[in-house]
Amino acid sequence: MNGRMQPAEIEKRSFAIITKELGARTFPAGVEEVVKRVIHTSADFDYADNLCFSPAAVKKGKAALTAGATVVTDTNMALAGINKGMLAGLGGRAVCLMADEAVAREAKARGVTRATVSMEHAARMEGPLVFAIGNAPTALIRLHELIEEGAVSPALVIGVPVGFVNVVESKERFIGGDTPYIIARGRKGGSNVAAAIVNALLYQLVEREGF
């Protein structure tokens, strides 16, 4: 144990351990980096099985990020975890409307969750939108409705809310659909997982592909 080991070195060794423990399992390029980073952030190898990717989801997500996408989160925790410097370097930004006063007021007046209203407001934003939902199934449910209504066409939906009520069903709505998605099937997920997936895309672009 060495207190002088730097985070970059720790991370490199961590990924080597993850690779070794995944053994003979293989993933498509791009997908592999996402799966490993989620395992890195959770120490939970279940994500090697849970994570589902629509065709070319990683490619489409990265294309949106290089086009200056807005990443919409449903918690300030996910917002805090996203590498916003790297995102800004690509011309993008990350937002969370959960603490927005107008959202809170409207949610109260209508008797719906703030997560629901925050998705409606986010859907009106300009430019490519990447949704990173790590907490609220009601956000994911409302987002799916908005897509079906034609009100929004996300470049990518990262659907990884965690929990026991409505969560599994909210995620299943996207599986096999036309909207590009990265979904953690089942109960698991979280704001940390949502941020890790966004960062896995950013790191591929900035550290490997030279954007």
Add this chain to the structure above:
Amino acid sequence: MNGRMQPAEIEKRSFAIITKELGARTFPAGVEEVVKRVIHTSADFDYADNLCFSPAAVKKGKAALTAGATVVTDTNMALAGINKGMLAGLGGRAVCLMADEAVAREAKARGVTRATVSMEHAARMEGPLVFAIGNAPTALIRLHELIEEGAVSPALVIGVPVGFVNVVESKERFIGGDTPYIIARGRKGGSNVAAAIVNALLYQLVEREGF
């Protein structure tokens, strides 16, 4: 699935499911709420086995919080996840020094991690200190050294870094020691888990015990 179900109702039903699935397992009062909230935030029942509590750790942590403790985190994600309104209502606050410029400068000059330096700076703060470490094993290692040197005497150490390098060892240093602790043994943990444990103590105080 009901988009109008409010978060408080979802949470209540979630805890009922967690209680049911824990089956015959029992935990001491106070501990039970912490274990269940961590499972609620991760959907990972491993925490029913991983979490280790020193004698009266929950009681001591709550006593510190009612005395206006400063909660020191090692990530802005954990900071974002803590219920800061409730903490402020008890006269406390939460801080993360990882993005502090003086910390960054000193870490670079000395060739150590920012996590290490942030613990040294936090150790000098006044009043009861609760450390909530969800990410950096080097933070936990340096904190243990500072305790051994007599430089700090935390009211509670929440030691739940996640990962594959140095993490298990950093947590084991505290097990059986004199400093009150809540430790997630093994590789698992995270900023979300650290925040959930702090919140579990706050909710006990504010919602149940009327502080």
